Amino acid sequence: MIHLRDVARVYSAGETAVHALAGVSLDIDRGEFVAIMGQSGSGKSTLMNIIGLLDRPTAGEYRLGERDVSRLPEDARARLRGRGFGFVFQSYNLLPRMTALEQVELPLIYQGAPDRRRRAAEALVRVGLADRIRHVPTELSGGEQQRVALARSLVVNPLVLLADEPTGALDTATGEELMRLLTALVDEQGLTVVLVTHEAEVATHARRTVRMRDGRIIEDTGARAGARAGGTAS
């Protein structure tokens, strides 16, 4: 479903150019659960942002399904981002003073989707927060806030859920709980998840691990021969 070919992302900071991604090729199929690991600065977040259409590659090709999305205009990217991807960040990124229900409704507002209340409530039920619907972030624990963020990304039924160190700010037990929730969503509902993590413990939940260094993939436990040769299986 996701096909990256020789994707590069270069930041020019003054005279020097930073190669955050230096030619990444990666294919991810529907229903996969991929963990991306690597040292700090190896380009993990940059890769996630490009996959999630928050950022665009400076070189290379990105196809989503059959569609080339590497040179999509900004507005089209925004719409596709809203419908196709769900983000979960280390720092939750919830809006202040809004109830859980309103947070989860937000992506649906920008889609102009009908039946928003009900769908948002259902998403909160899926993450086990049925009794926290009216709570604002300051009234929720870190784990609960992260589950609100998860519900917000699930409510649009995304093609891919992108989680950038989702357990980074949580204690081990709460992190473990979140991972079990994610695993259940992959197993029971066929969700596709790409997860960035530093912790090997967390990565064990994934079926496939991609290791990065200096903007390149150095190891991929699920790599298929076709990927590097330019295959188009999705």
Add this chain to the structure above:
Amino acid sequence: MSLADAFRITLRAIFANRLRSALTSLGLVIGVSSVIVLIAVGQGTQQGVTDRIHGLGTDLIFIESSRAATTSQAGGIAGLAETTLFQGDAEAIEAAGIPGVVAVAAQVSVEAHAVAGSENVGVEAVATSSRYADVRDLEVASGTFITPRDDEGRGLVAVIGSRVAETLYPEVEPVGQEVRLSFVGGRLILPFTVIGVLEEQGGANEVNDQVFVSLEGMAQRLRFLFTPTGDVRVTRIDVQTASGIDEDRVKEDISNVLLYRREAIEPDFTIQSQDDLLKAATEVSTTLSILLGSIAGISLLVGGIGVMNIMLVSVTERTREIGIRRAVGATAADIVKQFVMEALTLSLFGGIAGIAIGVGLSVAVDGRELGGQQLTMLIQPWSVVAAFFVAAGVGLASGSYPAYRATTIDPIAALRME
């Protein structure tokens, strides 16, 4: 995103920061209300002046000396020696038989204090002839106006306006009573016999506060009013013309009569019709309105800058929020919509409150005295409509740039912010 959703987001943001929103709107409240109040003052003043000019009567032409000061300016008698206008001029105009001229009356008007018993009141004393009643269409409620016999005699007779009569003689019939007029701060006091009381005049009519005395009688007491040739100096000559005549033609005929009398080419007098006065007054008050309007406009501008300033701060503060909204699918247009609508709503709140306050204030002070002047407020519907649209325009203008700035925020950087 639908407009209703955008408006819901706007209201949330505004109510989340109630005090700041109120203070932001305050600039526009002040701007809009002052536009409405100042335009109402300007237009009200114009209306007042216009009413006074109409109150003089209809189809009048006024001749004044271009040298002597009028009563209100000189405040006394001293300036009268300077005047270049005479009782003889009035008689000459009448005698010339100019077509369209109905009646002519010369006058000397000075400020005075009228005293009767223990009562006293400030008045304008008008020394004139019996013709004045015809010129100004004056009717007496009791007694008579100055008679042709008074025009010749030395008698000190007075005809008083209705309000003067009420103040001086609350109990008794004024006709036959004595009224003393005190000029130049009491240095000259003359006793007059009241021979008539004028009917009350409606509207902004000065006649109610005037006292009419015979010009000849006055001149006999104030000898300096006489010229060496026995003519009497006056400050003004009023000419009543037939309606529907060519005013410019009459003015020219009068001018010729006066120039012939003077054996002069250059006039030392001015001739103005009521229309001329109206035009001049309208010009003055239009200038006044524009001036007041621009002052108010500046406060609107300042209000708009205030809105823009707060919107810029707000965009910076909400960088992270903008990043989150972009991540869940907000387009640049959605972000613009949000911030422009917020600025617009703040401005319209301010505009509507400003309209309410401006109209309320105008109504409240209408008719009250300010520094001895009665305030007439005339609220112009167009000024209310214009203020509303200007407020909307200010909102759009001051929201556009901050909204544009919001779209240039990099969502990745915004999301990483702590």
